Amino acid sequence: MRIAVCGAGPAGLAFAAFVRLSVPESEVTVWERHRVADTYGFGVILPPNALDNVRRADTPLADGLARRLVTWERVAIRRHGRSLATRAPLLGALSRQTLLLVLRQRCAELGVRLHEGARAPDAASLSTEYDLVVAADGAGSTIRTALAERFGTTVERTAPDYVWLGADRSFDSLTFLVSDTPRGPVVAHVYPYEPGRSTFLVEAAFKPTVDELSELFADRLPGARLLENQSRWSRFTQVSNAAWSHGNVVLVGDAAHTAHYSVGSGTRLALDDARALAAALRAEPSLPGALAAYETGRRPAVEHTQRIGRESADWFAGLADAGPSSPEEFLVDLVTRGGRISMGDLTADADGGAPAGTVVSGR
Numbered sequence: 457m458r459i460a461v462c463g464a465g466p467a468g469l470a471f472a473a474f475v476r477l478s479v480p481e482s483e484v485t486v487w488e489r490h491r492v493a494d495t496y497g498f499g500v501i502l503p504p505n506a507l508d509n510v511r512r513a514d515t516p517l518a519d520g521l522a523r524r525l526v527t528w529e530r531v532a533i534r535r536h537g538r539s540l541a542t543r544a545p546l547l548g549a550l551s552r553q554t555l556l557l558v559l560r561q562r563c564a565e566l567g568v569r570l571h572e573g574a575r576a577p578d579a580a581s582l583s584t585e586y587d588l589v590v591a592a593d594g595a596g597s598t599i600r601t602a603l604a605e606r607f608g609t610t611v612e613r614t615a616p617d618y619v620w621l622g623a624d625r626s627f628d629s630l631t632f633l634v635s636d637t638p639r640g641p642v643v644a645h646v647y648p649y650e651p652g653r654s655t656f657l658v659e660a661a662f663k664p665t666v667d668e669l670s671e672l673f674a675d676r677l678p679g680a681r682l683l684e685n686q687s688r689w690s691r692f693t694q695v696s697n698a699a700w701s702h703g704n705v706v707l708v709g710d711a712a713h714t715a716h717y718s719v720g721s722g723t724r725l726a727l728d729d730a731r732a733l734a735a736a737l738r739a740e741p742s743l744p745g746a747l748a749a750y751e752t753g754r755r756p757a758v759e760h761t762q763r764i765g766r767e768s769a770d771w772f773a774g775l776a777d778a779g780p781s782s783p784e785e786f787l788v789d790l791v792t793r794g795g796r797i798s799m800g801d802l803t804a805d806a807d808g809g810a811p812a813g814t815v816v817s818g819r
């Protein structure tokens with residue numbers, strides 16, 4: 457089977473590696489328009505248990521990623537000059553660039569051909585030339601856009617605006633910093649992803665400059681700088697598709713669906729799509745059967761995560777109207793938004809650690 461993969465993000469690279477293992481006679485060619493050093497962003501959240509599925513498909517890849525994860529079991533907030541923290545389920549993160557490098561190396565070991573710095577040919581010529589075309593070209597997918605009516609695509613931009621920054625300091629867990637300004641709250645989602653580095657993603661109803669943000673959060677960044685990497689204010693792109701395949705073209709990862717970044721699940725969904733598609737190509741005797749099995753298997757989990765993502769996005773968007781709450785109320789609302797975690801879970805989880813809502817620092 458000759459397979460064309462458009463895009464070397466987590467979905468495209470993981471699929472390329474998995475399918476070389478599940479269908480060893482496959483020939484896999486990947487196109488990526490950017491060099492890996494040019495990738496955007498900083499660290500991405502990847503819960504360690506997201507690697508369980510990767511390990512089922514490819515143990516060396518799972519081990520390679522696990523070695524790079526920074527992990528924590530705590531959620532912290534700072535508002536009105538006070539810090540609170542609670543125990544939470546185990547989370548982890550790694551730099552997006554490292555994630556891509558580990559995936560690329562595994563693809564090279566498995567004989568995947570990669571055209572780097574090269575835009576993928578158009579969907580029509582690829583689908584004639586290849587047995588299968590995998591659109592792994594992200595939320596703005598060119599392949600999907602060319603066939604938008606066939607896929608039944610909806611793309612929505614959701615408030616509030618965000619900017620993806622980094623900080624040259626390692627926070628010790630997922631931390632939400634809130635600065636209440638006369639123009640509304642400015643919220644930073646902060647977490648470590650490698651020694652001396654944290655993601656510092658900021659949301660606001662207006663667009664402060666990086667210098668203004670450094671000042672707003674100066675008390676939490678003593679001696680540290682905010683970092684930029686293709687950072688600009690944007691709105692989250694919510695992508696959904698009524699169908700994930702058309703003929704021999706199939707959507708994976710963000711090209712198929714996005715889930716709001718505040719639930720830190722896009723990479724996991726991309727890896728799970730990749731595994732499911734590679735497994736279906738091995739299990740099903742026909743290509744249409746494999747593509748149908750892939751979509752049927754993945755849709756419920758994806759739509760569930762998208763629902764949680766929407767609720768989480770709405771909660772953050774509503775912060776400006778909700779007005780200032782006490783730090784305790786804010787922490788409880790924050791960790792229980794979307795219904796994924798209840799305070800019961802957190803308290804039960806807190807044995808030996810800070811119980812939910814415990815003030816761990818009064819600074």
Ligand SMILES: Cc1cc2nc3c(=O)[nH]c(=O)nc-3n(C[C@H](O)[C@H](O)[C@H](O)COP(=O)(O)OP(=O)(O)OC[C@H]3O[C@@H](n4cnc5c(N)ncnc54)[C@H](O)[C@@H]3O)c2cc1C
Nearest residue numbers: 463465466467489500501575576593594709710721722723
């Ligand atoms: C601000 C922000 C923060 C996020 N934080 C997290 C997080 O903490 N945890 C998490 O799990 N997820 C997070 N996500 C989501 C996560 O980044 C994506 O869900 C994930 O990267 C999807 O992987 P993908 O491979 O489908 O797409 P992408 O990572 O977007 O990769 C697509 C690739 O295709 C390439 N490409 C595009 N068009 C072409 C073309 N025509 N030819 C060749 N190549 C092409 C692109 O250059 C890119 O490398 C975040 C997203 C945003 C916007």
